[in-house]
Amino acid sequence: MKYKDYYAILGVKRDASADDIRKAYRKLAQKYHPDVSKDPQGEEKFKEVAEAYQTLKDPEKRQAYDALGTAHASGEQFRPPPGWGERYGEPPNEGQFSFDDVDLSDLFESLSRGQRGQRGGARAKRAVRGEDFEVAVRLTLEQAFHGTQLDLRVALPEYDDKGALHAVEKTIKARIPKGATDGQRLRLRGQGGKGFNGGAAGDLYLDISLAPHAIFRASGHDLYLDLALAPWEAALGATVEIPTLAGAVNLKVPAGTAAGARLRLGGRGLPRPEGTPGDLYAVAQIVNPTVLTERERELYRELAQASRFEPRGHLAKGSA
């Protein structure tokens, strides 16, 4: 069994008061809690800190931990001193038990099981519902549009028959109905942790996000795409072919289309599970050829002279 210095993990002295221990734990827990921490190692660190706190916050467990002695370095292999087990409770898996293949936290977990047993009589065989888990799922726009079937590879913690915790790899086939969009959540009933003593299995929650797409941007169930137009197309109007998730369609660009104008194609967005699908918006962008031929330059010059258009007329009025 490897020794862990719970005091060092929490950054407190061995004679720290219960209050100091609680404060140290809360500070570290806020820093590393997987629900708030951006640290990729946050979850590991939080588990370590929580394990240390679970033992040191309980006066009986803390006493038992202190009785292991102070002569060990963190990570060093050690065995509890003779008589420790009899004094502080029975080790787990009585009989063929060996201290070598057990984790320090299991030792204290078994201690609290022992305490509960003594106080509450025989351990009740109460049905316990399995734990729920959450996984992040990234879909392509095409998958969201058509609906898809995914093989989700998840590693869920499970207890074996001896009560030891293992990460069990599972492949769950999940049918994602069409109509998913960014930020939505789905629940797969009964695909979470196993229940105990006849309790129902927990659920698996899927946190959906959409992968960036080369052409479309999703906004809820609406889609946006940038529609590049030549100046004369924007000025004169044009019929242009644009892609949609269901294949290309023709879009009529009205004459006098300004940059930033949104041209709406109703019902060409992402489908909704119920009701009408979202829309597709083509956002007009006016682009110029990077290289002009002599003829093009000539025509532009001619246009510049013939036109009485004042694009900055409103600025001139403002300064007057």
Add this chain to the structure above:
Amino acid sequence: MNTGTEAAFWMDTRTRLTLGEIAESCGISESVVQELVEYGALTPSGGRPSEWVFGAECVMSVRKAARLCNDLELETSAMALVVSFLERIHELEAQVRRLRSQAGGGF
């Protein structure tokens, strides 16, 4: 291990949950759900607790808040606050995504 294909349920306003169902989904007791309603973090439709109906969109925020408050030993009033903030963050993130999509141009 292959467990066959599972159909998924949307966790949004389309899925309606009773008091018992939302407590179970969030892994908290019914009395904690009632407290969250009293603090204004959850607003079910229906008059008495036995008639309450919740939209499932809040489940993820409540679950996260419950985990945090359990691990940080916070009271239910703090949990109510965390739920409200998480809901707000979720809304704002959706808004940012919307604006980004509409603005385009690598924004």
